[in-house]
Amino acid sequence: MKYFLIPAAVLALLLGAALRSASAVSGAAEPWRAALAEAADAAEREDWDGAARLVRDTRADWDAHRALLHIVTAHDELEAADALFIAAESFAAERDAAEFRAAAAQLDAQLRIVAEVQALTLRNLL
Amino acid sequence: MATAFLRTILLYAVLIVGIRVMGKRQIGELEPVELVLMLLISDLAVVPMQDFGIPLLNGVVPIVTLLSLSMLLSFFSMRSVRFHRLICGNPTTLIENGVIRQDALRRNRFTLDELLEELRAQGVTDLETVKYAVLETNGQLSVLLRPEEAPATPKQLGRSVRDDVWLPAILVNDGRVLGHALRDRGLDGAWLDRTLRARGFHSAREVLLLTIDGAGKVLCVGKEDRR
Numbered sequence: 289m290k291y292f293l294i295p296a297a298v299l300a301l302l303l304g305a306a307l308r309s310a311s312a313v314s315g316a317a318e319p320w321r322a323a324l325a326e327a328a329d330a331a332e333r334e335d336w337d338g339a340a341r342l343v344r345d346t347r348a349d350w351d352a353h354r355a356l357l358h359i360v361t362a363h364d365e366l367e368a369a370d371a372l373f374i375a376a377e378s379f380a381a382e383r384d385a386a387e388f389r390a391a392a393a394q395l396d397a398q399l400r401i402v403a404e405v406q407a408l409t410l411r412n413l414l
Numbered sequence: 415m416a417t418a419f420l421r422t423i424l425l426y427a428v429l430i431v432g433i434r435v436m437g438k439r440q441i442g443e444l445e446p447v448e449l450v451l452m453l454l455i456s457d458l459a460v461v462p463m464q465d466f467g468i469p470l471l472n473g474v475v476p477i478v479t480l481l482s483l484s485m486l487l488s489f490f491s492m493r494s495v496r497f498h499r500l501i502c503g504n505p506t507t508l509i510e511n512g513v514i515r516q517d518a519l520r521r522n523r524f525t526l527d528e529l530l531e532e533l534r535a536q537g538v539t540d541l542e543t544v545k546y547a548v549l550e551t552n553g554q555l556s557v558l559l560r561p562e563e564a565p566a567t568p569k570q571l572g573r574s575v576r577d578d579v580w581l582p583a584i585l586v587n588d589g590r591v592l593g594h595a596l597r598d599r600g601l602d603g604a605w606l607d608r609t610l611r612a613r614g615f616h617s618a619r620e621v622l623l624l625t626i627d628g629a630g631k632v633l634c635v636g637k638e639d640r641r
Contacts, residue, residue, distance in 0.1 A: 291489045295482035302479055363467040 310406040317403035340380035509547035580628035
């Protein structure tokens with residue numbers, strides 16, 4: 289029976305770990321995206337300090353999840369998000385509303401991709 | 415470079431452990447399922463070895479998944495003959511009583527040239543001498559000659575033979591004494607010393623190979639550079 293139980297347990301473990309990592313990444317990405325939307329609103333209100341702080345805090349939380357992201361996600365996707373975080377921070381510091389809006393929108397899309405790639409959905413399967 | 419080095423070692427270790435878990439049969443004759451497994455695994459292992467932008471887990475997870483699935487298929491194949499036939503197919507008789515079954519050849523896309531080549535490889539040049547030639551599920555051709563063409567066994571000739579076939583146990587391997595093999599044969603270090611001295615050796619380090627068979631016959635081969 290162990291010839292059945294061992295591989296079945298390994299498969300169950302892998303499936304569990306895959307679902308757990310997908311949920312961890314998407315669970316982390318939701319607040320990041322919400323904070324970016326909030327930062328865009330702050331920039332609209334000309335609250336550049338608030339916008340810069342939100343982007344900085346989001347990036348700090350992103351960095352805190354870097355180990356997990358590096359293990360489960362293609363590094364190209366992470367590097368693209370890194371570059372967009374840097375761009376958003378610098379546009380917030382320069383108080384450039386148009387560029388900041390564009391960078392924040394691109395970053396939001398990139399974070400959505402990072403989370404979506406891990407999700408177990410029919411679209412990803414196909 | 416260090417990443418490539420360590421990733422290669424890790425993936426190599428995963429593959430070796432996986433293949434060991436699969437069993438010895440995996441190494442030699444491959445069933446269709448096993449062939450597919452080997453093709454996929456070899457490709458999966460190479461990608462994260464060379465591309466550092468891909469997480470190592472992207473290679474390891476599919477490999478472990480495939481190995482686990484393969485073990486499950488083996489389990490169900492052992493449990494159910496019907497399942498085994500579904501996965502691996504059936505052996506097919508290509509020659510019966512010296513007659514080629516052309517429909518079976520066509521069904522298996524086995525050309526006449528391939529059949530003759532396989533027969534020649536097994537020392538058969540005359541189709542008439544073949545009682546059965548069976549294409550096994552692993553792609554090998556098993557050839558059974560007609561009784562009058564096959565080498566006669568002592569049993570067929572009504573002769574009795576002495577059973578003098580023994581499996582030799584290796585006691586010294588390239589200068590290393592295999593203690594468990596000595597103990598399994600009920601021997602000890604003193605016996606080994608006596609045996610080596612009787613053959614002109616001072617220690618096991620000077621011996622390349624020392625074996626003993628079930629009848630107590632000892633084979634001792636010294637190292638060329640022992641002096």
